[in-house]
């Protein structure tokens with residue numbers, strides 16, 4: 001009897017050491033379903049997704065070493081990827097994201113980026129992946145809507161859905177993503193307004209929403225977002241005026257509102273904000289004078305106010321700026337002498353073209 005028990009115990013021990021060469025069966029099944037619904041033939045990445053240990057040498061899959069649960073899926077079709085940069089190729093993947101991916105309930109990172117051909121919807125069940133920190137699906141052909149309850153992803157730091165065909169509104173629940181640092185929804189088909197309470201995203205440093213069909217105005221409360229450094233709302237249908245509050249933002253360094261229907265006047269505080277290095281307000285309906293509030297700490301890599309309804313003179317203080325790399329005041333109704341001084345020396349005629357009656361270097365004299 002005892003001998004039999006020992007023999008059984010030994011047999012079990014041997015079996016279990018061989019069985020360790022498998023990842024959790026539910027993770028394995030989920031990844032197999034993901035593989036089955038995607039096609040990538042150029043590089044054959046999915047050839048490495050074979051056998052039963054999905055934690056071992058499955059391209060782009062990583063597990064937590066202690067739990068042996070799948071925590072990362074990281075597949076990029078562009079050259080940042082080591083395999084692709086070596087071959088100088090750009091990847092292509094088609095198919096869609098199988099909803100079984102939602103069974104990977106330890107997943108913290110899901111990157112399926114720049115494959116150009118992935119279609120279908122974002123599985124709505126992704127919002128059950130409560131550990132998810134990074135969701136990056138940039139550069140595909142994903143359509144449908146952003147899951148309405150995206151705000152459930154309390155750990156989310158990075159949400160990048162740019163360069164797809166996503167429609168519908170930015171879900172109201174998004175304002176509950178309290179830890180979100182990077183939001184990139186550029187170049188989709190999103191409509192509706194920027195959600196009320198957007199400024200609750202107090203950790204957000206980049207909000208990139210350009211190239212959609214967003215309407216409504218720039219919320220005044222955006223000025224209360226302490227970490228927002230880069231706000232890009234360009235090429236939408238945003239109207240109303242630029243809130244004064246944007247001029248008080250301490251870390252805002254890039255503001256792109258070009259290609260909208262913004263009216264009203266230029267807030268003085270915005271133009272005198274030290275940190276703002278790139279300001280593009282081109283192709284709107286902004287009127288009034290350019291406030292004469294520049295100073296020795298004004299430092300603009302780019303200041304583009306072209307294609308608006310600005311009138312009056314170019315402010316004299318602009319010539320006291322420390323640096324102006326690129327200035328475009330063309331296609332307005334400006335008049336009078338172009339200031340002289342260091343920041344203007346390198347500027348050429350196109351910076352001032354198509355105004356009412358500007359004169360002086362580099363245009364004709366008066």
Ligand SMILES: *[C@@H]1O[C@H](CO)[C@@H](O)[C@H](O)[C@H]1NC(C)=O
Pocket residue numbers: 234235258259280281282283302303304326
């Ligand atoms: C500003 O935006 C306009 C219109 O979208 C674009 O054509 C222009 O190149 C931008 N200016 C700069 C300096 O990037």
